[in-house]
Amino acid sequence: MSQDRDDDKDLHRIERKLTRLASAPGPIMAEGRLVGSGTGLLAALLNEIDETVLARRLGFTTDTGLRLFCDVYGRRLLALRPPVPEGVETLPGAETLIDKPLGALDAQGMAQLRTIFETVLNGATRLFASSSELPGGRNPAVLGTAASTLAAAWDLTLDAAPPAGPPLELFHSAAAPLALAWLQVSDKTADKWGGAQDGVARLTRFAAETRANLLAPDPDPTAGPRFTVLSRQGDSGNLIIAQDGPTALVLLVPAERLPQITDAWRAVAG
Amino acid sequence: MAYGCMTDQLDTVREALPGCSVVAFADLSAGLVLCVSATRRPAQEVLDRLCDMANDLLNGAAAQSAVRVLHPGPDDPAVAPVDRAIAMPAGQSYLFLRSASDPVEALCCIGSTAMDLGAAETALRQTLAGIEAQT
Numbered sequence: 409m410s411q412d413r414d415d416d417k418d419l420h421r422i423e424r425k426l427t428r429l430a431s432a433p434g435p436i437m438a439e440g441r442l443v444g445s446g447t448g449l450l451a452a453l454l455n456e457i458d459e460t461v462l463a464r465r466l467g468f469t470t471d472t473g474l475r476l477f478c479d480v481y482g483r484r485l486l487a488l489r490p491p492v493p494e495g496v497e498t499l500p501g502a503e504t505l506i507d508k509p510l511g512a513l514d515a516q517g518m519a520q521l522r523t524i525f526e527t528v529l530n531g532a533t534r535l536f537a538s539s540s541e542l543p544g545g546r547n548p549a550v551l552g553t554a555a556s557t558l559a560a561a562w563d564l565t566l567d568a569a570p571p572a573g574p575p576l577e578l579f580h581s582a583a584a585p586l587a588l589a590w591l592q593v594s595d596k597t598a599d600k601w602g603g604a605q606d607g608v609a610r611l612t613r614f615a616a617e618t619r620a621n622l623l624a625p626d627p628d629p630t631a632g633p634r635f636t637v638l639s640r641q642g643d644s645g646n647l648i649i650a651q652d653g654p655t656a657l658v659l660l661v662p663a664e665r666l667p668q669i670t671d672a673w674r675a676v677a678g
Numbered sequence: 679m680a681y682g683c684m685t686d687q688l689d690t691v692r693e694a695l696p697g698c699s700v701v702a703f704a705d706l707s708a709g710l711v712l713c714v715s716a717t718r719r720p721a722q723e724v725l726d727r728l729c730d731m732a733n734d735l736l737n738g739a740a741a742q743s744a745v746r747v748l749h750p751g752p753d754d755p756a757v758a759p760v761d762r763a764i765a766m767p768a769g770q771s772y773l774f775l776r777s778a779s780d781p782v783e784a785l786c787c788i789g790s791t792a793m794d795l796g797a798a799e800t801a802l803r804q805t806l807a808g809i810e811a812q813t
Binding site: 606610611613614617618633634635636637638639640641643645646647649660666667670673674677 | 739741745747749750760762764765766796
């Protein structure tokens with residue numbers, strides 16, 4: 409009976425893995441790969457641990473600029489590694505959880521660990537992950553705690569980790585930091601912008617002139633998200649228009665960053 | 679320039695670009711593809727649509743507004759127009775390059791998402807320069 413349950417769990421994990429492999433990976437940017445956005449970042453973090461089989465050091469970075477390192481092996485959390493964000497080291501239990509090999513945590517340890525994670529994720533809307541070799545390799549004596557155990561204790565379902573987000577939102581996350589300026593237009597109204605003020609002003613004028621009906625020439629108007637680059641040889645910038653339904657993102661991007669931008673689009677929209 | 683000779687040039691560049699399926703030389707003012715190289719000959723409607731895309735992207739209202747984004751300052755009719763456009767609908771990449779010597783002519787390229795756009799632009803610009811030199 410127990411064997412059947414284990415088989416079901418393994419099958420379920422494999423199915424989930426195959427589904428994730430078949431879907432577009434999150435865009436890769438300086439902070440790492442986008443693994444979650446919106447709510448449910450804690451589940452996204454546990455999912456990353458749960459999908460890490462080899463000995464790795466995972467670096468989790470939030471869009472609020474906080475960073476946390478986790479040593480992971482066999483889908484188990486082996487250790488939290490410094491540096492940790494300011495204030496985390498003073499949380500209850502931090503002295504026994506940070507930079508210490510973790511065994512099978514008890515209920516109190518798991519609750520304290522959750523507080524640490526939630527402190528780091530507090531206020532964040534996007535989570536990125538990077539992975540590197542585990543320095544010195546894995547210590548076989550360190551047992552760690554399984555991500556699935558933490559998920560069960562915290563009443564989280566790993567499968568329910570939210571999808572990384574709609575293509576335009578994912579693209580925005582990856583591309584905006586690379587742009588000189590950007591402007592988001594939803595239902596023909598500019599609702600978000602960032603970057604150099606002069607650039608934003610130019611993009612606002614562009615959006616107004618084109619009424620955000622940016623580019624009609626699509627081979628199939630019923631097709632999904634669209635991405636267009638307009639530029640002139642010798643110019644230092646490219647104008648980029650990414651569209652998905654009534655929402656468009658226009659960006660002014662330095663010429664040398666165009667390959668990163670097109671890669672980011674391909675990663676989210678195929 | 680004989681179109682047969684141009685076809686050879688288009689064949690050469692297409693075959694050198696992994697993922698590239700169509701390279702076409704178009705007259706934007708006439709809305710006509712004058713010469714095409716393709717892994718499989720596209721239907722005329724596909725070529726017509728390709729020409730329409732090139733025209734809209736390089737000459738349309740968005741392209742004219744784009745010039746004012748790329749070239750801030752007082753409006754100047756002498757400012758060069760958009761001469762490169764990339765479109766990436768799902769699963770495909772389109773690259774359009776306007777001729778420097780005759781702005782109504784352009785090279786149009788269709789490829790998969792695996793096509794290296796940077797390499798494609800370099801190769802196509804060389805081809806375009808070769809065509810310009812012969813016409």
